[in-house]
Amino acid sequence: MxxxxxxAAILIPCLIVAIVFHEVAxxxxxxxxxxxxxxxxxxxxxxxxxxxxxxxxxxxxGALALFGGPIFGWAKPVPVRGDRLRDPRFxxxxxxxxxxxxxxxxxxxxxxxxxAISGAIVAGGGxxxxxxxxxxxxxxxxxxxxxxxxxLPIPPFDGSHIIGGLLPRxxxxxxxxxxxxxxxxFIVLIAATWAFPDSGLIENTVLPPVLWLQERYFAIAEWIxxxxxx
Numbered sequence: 001m002x003x004x005x006x007x008a009a010i011l012i013p014c015l016i017v018a019i020v021f022h023e024v025a026x027x028x029x030x031x032x033x034x035x036x037x038x039x040x041x042x043x044x045x046x047x048x049x050x051x052x053x054x055x056x057x058x059x060x061x062g063a064l065a066l067f068g069g070p071i072f073g074w075a076k077p078v079p080v081r082g083d084r085l086r087d088p089r090f091x092x093x094x095x096x097x098x099x100x101x102x103x104x105x106x107x108x109x110x111x112x113x114x115x116a117i118s119g120a121i122v123a124g125g126g127x128x129x130x131x132x133x134x135x136x137x138x139x140x141x142x143x144x145x146x147x148x149x150x151x152l153p154i155p156p157f158d159g160s161h162i163i164g165g166l167l168p169r170x171x172x173x174x175x176x177x178x179x180x181x182x183x184x185x186f187i188v189l190i191a192a193t194w195a196f197p198d199s200g201l202i203e204n205t206v207l208p209p210v211l212w213l214q215e216r217y218f219a220i221a222e223w224i225x226x227x228x229x230x
Contacts (some may be wrong), residue, residue: 006131014139017101018146019075023051025102027078029095034086037079051075052148059188093165096158103147107217110139115221119228140217145210170173 024046027038038044043051053076085091114136118128151159164176 007036007134010135010138011142014135014142016052017139018106018143020046020048020051021102021106022099022146022150023075023078025098026080027194029080029098030078030080030085033091033094035081035084035091035095037081037084041079043078051078060118078082089165093162096165099149099158100150101145103150107140107143107147107213108220110136110143111217111221112224114140115224116222116228119225120174122225122229137218141210141214144213144217145206148210148213149206 024044027044030037031039031044063115080092082088082092085095114132117132118136121128121132150157151162153159153163
């Protein structure tokens with residue numbers, strides 16, 4: 001029970017930071033490119049209450065983590081209006097890419113901090129505590145997974161908006177129509193993950209690049225730790 005509570009105490013803040021920064025990045029990018037909708041609806045705040053979806057941000061990823069499943073979740077989408085962007089096609093691509101890009105930057109920041117703190121502890125003659133190792137690993141993993149998972153070219157993920165903005169105009173209209181079916185795609189994906197836990201649906205598509213990228217971040221953390229520890 002104590003280990004479960006400790007995992008939850010580490011997991012929930014990591015998830016909230018990753019998801020909130022992801023959504024705010026969408027809003028700030030849209031504002032910079034001409035769409036103030038997110039600002040008007042007060043969604044540029046880092047206050048998690050404005051972004052957290054109780055089911056998508058806490059319940060689903062928490063349950064997946066506790067039962068050993070792949071960790072993913074979602075927040076209340078930040079509103080973006082393509083017709084208010086100065087260049088709708090480029091703007092939507094940039095806005096969509098901002099969320100995953102921010103998560104990759106957060107993973108880098110997490111690796112640098114984890115390495116620096118661990119190195120300082122070792123330099124002082126100690127060893128990094130288990131909770132710190134878990135927190136550092138979890139923060140990096142969640143941000144990497146959230147970034148790559150959202151880059152899947154499936155509505156309503158960011159990857160589908162990026163594809164829509166890059167397609168020729170004569171194809172983009174038909175692709176855009178699929179966005180209205182986004183929630184159905186998402187529900188089917190979650191249902192399939194739960195119904196066929198041994199199918200490796202997500203593990204075989206997203207997990208290999210996630211683990212590869214996670215190792216690169218761990219290497220950075222280890223390099224920083226060794227440099228500080230001497």
